[in-house]
Amino acid sequence: MEKIGWHPDLPTKFDRVYIEDKSWNSPVAERARRIFPAERIERVKRQPFPEPGNQLSAAEYNRSKRHLYLCEYQGRFFKRCPGARPGLACCNYFVLNLGLGCDMNCTYCYLQSFLNTPVLTIYSNLPQALEEMREFLLEQPELKIRIGTGETVDSLSLDDLTLYSRELIAFFRQAPHWRLELKTKSAKVDQFLDVEHAGNIIVSWSLNPQHLIDHEEPDTAPLAERLAAARKCRAAGHHLTFHFDPLIYHEGWQDHYRQVVAEVTSQFAPHEVLSISLGALRFQPEQRHLMRERFGMKSYVTQAETFRSADGKHRYDLDLRREMFDFVLSEFRRHSEDWNLLLCMETREAWMGALAAMPKSVPGLGEYFNGQALTAFREHQKQNYNEQGRNR
Numbered sequence: 001m002e003k004i005g006w007h008p009d010l011p012t013k014f015d016r017v018y019i020e021d022k023s024w025n026s027p028v029a030e031r032a033r034r035i036f037p038a039e040r041i042e043r044v045k046r047q048p049f050p051e052p053g054n055q056l057s058a059a060e061y062n063r064s065k066r067h068l069y070l071c072e073y074q075g076r077f078f079k080r081c082p083g084a085r086p087g088l089a090c091c092n093y094f095v096l097n098l099g100l101g102c103d104m105n106c107t108y109c110y111l112q113s114f115l116n117t118p119v120l121t122i123y124s125n126l127p128q129a130l131e132e133m134r135e136f137l138l139e140q141p142e143l144k145i146r147i148g149t150g151e152t153v154d155s156l157s158l159d160d161l162t163l164y165s166r167e168l169i170a171f172f173r174q175a176p177h178w179r180l181e182l183k184t185k186s187a188k189v190d191q192f193l194d195v196e197h198a199g200n201i202i203v204s205w206s207l208n209p210q211h212l213i214d215h216e217e218p219d220t221a222p223l224a225e226r227l228a229a230a231r232k233c234r235a236a237g238h239h240l241t242f243h244f245d246p247l248i249y250h251e252g253w254q255d256h257y258r259q260v261v262a263e264v265t266s267q268f269a270p271h272e273v274l275s276i277s278l279g280a281l282r283f284q285p286e287q288r289h290l291m292r293e294r295f296g297m298k299s300y301v302t303q304a305e306t307f308r309s310a311d312g313k314h315r316y317d318l319d320l321r322r323e324m325f326d327f328v329l330s331e332f333r334r335h336s337e338d339w340n341l342l343l344c345m346e347t348r349e350a351w352m353g354a355l356a357a358m359p360k361s362v363p364g365l366g367e368y369f370n371g372q373a374l375t376a377f378r379e380h381q382k383q384n385y386n387e388q389g390r391n392r
């Protein structure tokens with residue numbers, strides 16, 4: 001572990017790094033103590049800063065990005081994706097939340113709708129997360145499932161600190177029919193490229209034109225670096241997926257999206273990218289105020305004309321969403337009909353308009369929509385709760 005380097009920006013990324021007593025000797029805390037200057041590290045008994053009742057203020061939210069807290073997670077790590085809801089055509093999968101918060105700063109970030117933790121938190125008890133997955137694997141050894149770690153924290157933006165990808169990839173060698181999805185807007189992949197794997201790791205980039213990255217995704221990696229990192233992962237034998245998400249309307253959007261599709265299609269062949277998903281801008285109504293306070297009205301996101309859709313989120317109207325989906329889809333298809341394209345977190349109406357098919361009928365995706373896995377997981381959770389009840 002000692003030999004694995006870190007990004008030169010990491011040691012100054014945080015004003016302060018708090019390490020909970022119980023986590024002080026965990027591998028991630030020991031590495032943090034090597035990376036960050038001693039004067040920035042503080043050993044604490046509990047989370048610093050009071051937790052507000054509901055939402056963080058803009059100042060508290062901005063501060064949370066500069067304060068890191070390492071502690072043990074008290075709940076269960078391994079969960080069903082919360083995106084699966086009636087009325088949405090979502091790719092069913094499971095999540096492993098290894099932290100809460102993000103060191104990057106996208107204007108539209110959905111964490112703004114619910115985050116009330118005043119510090120960026122990384123959980124130090126990874127072995128517990130691995131154990132929870134192992135229990136499910138032993139119980140259901142045949143099930144094919146996908147597990148993502150990028151739900152409440154970026155999978156890789158702090159991975160040069162945690163090195164969790166290395167342990168996860170090693171764990172997934174024991175479950176070659178499972179897939180691990182590492183989802184990111186960073187370009188940090190060097191720390192795991194040497195780890196032996198079972199060909200079941202998907203490294204997944206959210207992509208946008210560089211103009212939008214500059215405008216709406218502060219502190220994320222530039223497009224060219226994300227694509228270069230994807231090429232390294234491809235060379236190491238990992239699967240790739242790309243997400244054009246969120247598509248954001250702005251003057252010149254067609255030219256910008258045409259350019260980014262041209263970048264992708266010139267650097268990758270359709271068979272090298274498992275899927276490309278599209279999602280249009282969406283956000284929870286409760287985050288609008290915070291976005292405006294934090295980014296003003298210069299952002300294309302805060303300026304956007306949006307409407308509340310059936311699931312409560314604000315989205316562009318259906319015609320504009322379809323126009324944007326159709327444009328990007330046709331740019332890919334102009335290059336080749338073989339790109340595996342889908343929409344995620346979209347309403348059924350948009351799916352029917354854009355692809356005339358639901359996700360499970362897109363070739364190669366059927367197995368991800370297998371209700372068997374979710375039923376088995378519900379049963380597994382029930383047993384866990386019953387056992388906890390008996391042990392109390």
Ligand code: SF4
Binds near residue numbers: 101105
């Ligand atoms: S990278 Fe993801 S989690 Fe981080 S700020 Fe952007 S949208 Fe939020």
